[in-house]
Ligand code: ADP
């Protein structure tokens with residue numbers, strides 16, 4: 001059975017004149033790492049939020065583990081670009097918070113709450129942050145805050161992690177560290193990951209498969225298998241296979257986005273032109 005099964009899904013926002021998603025079909029397998037790329041406005045976030053149950057599709061079928069999605073659930077953790085930690089809670093409290101909410105609703109025994117404390121600390125170690133458990137979010141760098149947000153998303157042991165440009169606000173060096181960290185999490189927790197980015201290099205380095213989307217109407221244009229071994233290292237970014245795929249995808253994005261190439265992509269194209 002597919003982990004995520006998107007079947008001819010349509011999404012049109014109220015009052016919009018074009019589909020944000022038009023006839024989108026995609027299957028994601030358990031423990032797969034899939035990245036979505038494409039020009040801004042092509043529906044990457046809409047598709048991710050629809051899988052997360054935060055957005056209701058207006059046509060087609062969307063199944064997770066064979067069941068129709070009709071809202072968010074603890075099986076799908078989400079991480080967004082803005083860290084969105086609660087400033088009035090310590091790091092450990094932020095991580096445990098969602099679980100505590102479920103306790104108040106009577107879903108967990110006190111023994112399970114104890115166990116949750118253990119998991120929060122284990123996740124802090126996994127994220128390389130055991131020393132900041134009692135710190136406040138505003139005492140942490142952006143990269144550290146985002147690691148806390150990932151730990152929080154992993155707290156309910158989700159099968160699926162949905163990430164929307166989670167490293168978009170971080171500097172280049174911190175992003176590289178985060179890339180290797182999230183691949184480590186993927187291996188260790190056996191999570192299925194769907195990761196949205198407009199950065200083609202990030203999409204290739206992280207993904208086993210790339211879904212290229214096109215705008216107006218938002219749709220899937222091309223699927224690419226990433227010809228890199230499961231174990232990645234930063235030097236692979238300079239390999240001929242990596243650079244050839246990067247050039248191919250950037251060209252296709254430019255073709256599909258018409259005159260409206262956004263400045264980020266233009267910048268990436270210029271950089272690729274000088275390095276390839
Ligand atoms: P991406 O993440 O690829 O940049 P989005 O999914 O954010 O694309 O947007 C796809 C299309 O849907 C765009 O045309 C955008 O303007 C529109 N859209 C996104 N969110 C909303 C919303 N909440 N209400 C109305 N239109 C929206």
Ligand code: MG
Pocket residue numbers: 044045046
């Ligand atoms: Mg988006």
